[in-house]
Amino acid sequence: MSDMIRLSYAELAVKLSVSKEAAKSRARRAGWPRVVDNTGVARFNVPKDIFDTAADDMPDTQITPPIDTASTLAAMGVLRDALKRSDVARSEAEQRCLDLSEQVGRLKAERDAARADAEELHRVLEPETPSTQEVTLPHKIWWRRLIRLRTY
Numbered sequence: 001m002s003d004m005i006r007l008s009y010a011e012l013a014v015k016l017s018v019s020k021e022a023a024k025s026r027a028r029r030a031g032w033p034r035v036v037d038n039t040g041v042a043r044f045n046v047p048k049d050i051f052d053t054a055a056d057d058m059p060d061t062q063i064t065p066p067i068d069t070a071s072t073l074a075a076m077g078v079l080r081d082a083l084k085r086s087d088v089a090r091s092e093a094e095q096r097c098l099d100l101s102e103q104v105g106r107l108k109a110e111r112d113a114a115r116a117d118a119e120e121l122h123r124v125l126e127p128e129t130p131s132t133q134e135v136t137l138p139h140k141i142w143w144r145r146l147i148r149l150r151t152y
Contacts (some may be wrong), residue, residue, distance in 0.1 A: 003047070003048045004045040004047055004048070005044055005045070005047075005048055006029065006043050006046075007043060007044065007046050008042060008043050009024050009027070009042060010023075010024045010040050012026070012027065012046060016050075016141055027044055027046075030050075032044040032045055032046060033045065064148070067070075119151050
């Protein structure tokens with residue numbers, strides 16, 4: 001069995017560079033026996049090799065990838081060109097939208113004028129409608145004739 005160290009949760013948290021709750025979870029998962037001393041502090045036996053592997057997992061210095069300035073500047077140039085093209089396309093689209101709205105306005109005016117001309121022509125060319133008495137009188141006469149034919 002490896003060498004053991006008696007630690008509290010707070011001490012383990014400091015040694016592992018984690019929170020106190022994470023240290024409690026780690027001790028519970030590992031199944032290390034817990035003993036509460038006379039002062040009420042819970043301590044448990046932790047194997048020393050735990051700290052060796054924890055030190056191996058986390059490097060002392062952070063490794064940063066080298067920065068390629070030339071490719072970064074090239075990518076920025078490509079993005080700048082794409083932005084200029086999109087601005088030109090947007091302004092062309094806005095101009096086309098304005099042209100189309102003017103065309104719609106002209107077409108609506110032409111439509112309204114054509115409707116007015118059609119109504120005027122319809123009014124001028126439409127014959128006078130006969131009154132209801134004139135329309136119903138021939139029908140009554142026709143029905144009278146039909147009745148006469150049936151009685152004979």
